[in-house]
Amino acid sequence: MIDSSPRPVQLLSPDGERMPAGDFDPWVEDLDGPALLALYRDLVVVRRIDTEATALQRQGELGLWPPLLGQEAAQVGSARALRSDDFVFPSYRENAVAYCRGVNLTDIVTVWRGNTQSGWDPYTVNVATPAIIIGAQTLHATGWALGAQRDDVDSVAITYFGDGATSEGDVNEAMVFAASFQAPVVFFCQNNHWAISEPVGVQAHRNIADRAPGFGIPSLRIDGNDMIAVLAATRIALDRARTGGGPTFIEAVTYRMGPHTTADDPTRYRDPAELAEWKTRDPLLRLHRLLTALGEITPEVEAATQALADAAAVELRAGCIGMPDPEPLSVFDHVYATPNATLERQRTDYAGYLTSFDSSEQNPKA
């Protein structure tokens, strides 16, 4: 049912073979051995970060973590296609995108430790605070793109969302607005086949990419575990947006190899044979095979890449555990940009309550 239309565009087979892909090839001509190796390094590092964060959750250092295992190429390939002045509107799973944009490793987990609601200042890395409400960010991206259009700049907004989000009204409204105003926005859908426990067939009876043309938005359906296809497709979409061509929809067909979050148990709803099948299409494995064939992989390169990943894991763990708890009265901070008498009264009352205890032993909140 779902895979009835043409296979996703593939430039790198699961065996690591570089496949010719016509119109896509010119967009990745620059990808020589060292460039591909740099992308591979990203994949290894983000997988290591993801594994470490899952471990931190299991050890009680994070309240929750949404693993991206299996989606590394979709995220790294698209993020590495961006310019620094482009703006990313992600969901909560795009932690590899955040890494590629330069978000500090510790900042990636502050939200999941419960310290803040946003790990970073969006303007420092041009990545919006990840949206938790499914699909809400697609409208923000479209609005940002309307602003870029009005500013007469060629910066582009890219928004990430999953197959589940395509059922949300906001995503559909975003496509209507983007098409009506020819907004410079890229809709990057990672179809990872599962919205918690619901398979993609619950969201869509045809390929998700088929929907966009009905909105007047051209779409590309690509192998999301193929780093080269992802990079090529995102570059095509960004170029269209920059040159006044309007929005593009990319469906990156990938697979969520882990749970929805660390609170989820996919064994209750998923056939293990499906996971086994997707493991053969692992995004890291196939790029490793290509690089091996190109002679880029040496024992030294392997060791250096692993060392880089391990160092990232050490930094993440230290940053996570060393994070200071927020100050109690900061619960009142930043609700408004301007003074608010009602809230200030509550702050004053609560500060008085906290200081009314003689010692920390008596303070129920200490």
Place this chain on the structure above:
Amino acid sequence: MTTLMTPAAVSTLPGLTAPAPTPLTQTTTLTLGKAINEGLRQAMLDDPKVVLLGEDIGALGGVFRVTSDLLAQFGARRVIDTPLAESAIIGTAVGLAYRGYRPVCEIQFDGFIFPAFDQIVSQVAKFHYRTQGAVRMPITIRVPFGGGIGAAEHHSESPEAYFTHTSGLRVIAVSNAQDAYSLIRQAIASDDPVLYFEPKRRYHVKGEVVPEIGAPMEQAVVVCPGRDVTLLTYGALVSTAREAALAAFDEGVSIEVIDLRSLSPVDYAVVEASVRKTGRLVVTHEAAQSGGLGGEIIATVTERCFSYLESAPVRVTGFDVPYPPAKLESHHLPDLDRILDGVDRVMGRR
């Protein structure tokens, strides 16, 4: 003064070639709707980042004509007729705000705001808190509200309490042309998101407008001083409350009418000072009673002014019913007689 730009595509539209009106420079008598229009015009002249979004706000000037002529003056890049999707009107405003714009969104009718509820409550209201002040949401959401116009369902509602219950939003309701002008300018200039409720049945009421910003929008105003009862309201019912004060005066009861203006935050300094003086409080609003603003205000006043109260505060509100059909709305809406009945009750006269 900002140089105005009219894109060619707009200036070639028939009927849109009129010369740009000049902004208000002296005291002028305007309808409440026109006063908002003039406030919008001034805000757009003051700041090129102010853009308008909404349904039918362009060539038509909005179903209530509040945005009349602004498309001709400022062009389609700043006066944006949007597709019919309220969530997207607010959601794209969030993205524009992210980029430094000050969007002013028109929700065509009160009852149409609910498709946008998630974007308002989960995004607009929370972004500043979420990002510890890094991302501001200077978005104004204009909402014609209230009943009394004999309209179909969803066209007469008073949804303000949903928003006063939401931290991160400012909520104001205007009652007269002067405030309509001054407070729309303040709302747009505010770095916080503002829900701006317009009393649709008073759109055509005229008043003098001085082209000034006036007192801060969070200040309540005593529109009529009195001694015996504090009568608190906002929006369309302010003029009804004034009539009640006049009628009660003839019966020897002196009512102090307060126009709240700001529903969040509430100006408790003004409210408390009045209640301490009068010892009696009546709150009236069109919105349903349960969970409404009246209950919250009375609870707060009771907490803070208990020993000053001569009698239990009274609410005169819409009933806890869905907005009724037009031929029943006069029963649902507080009117002069029901407000006076409330005054009698708080005075212990019945």
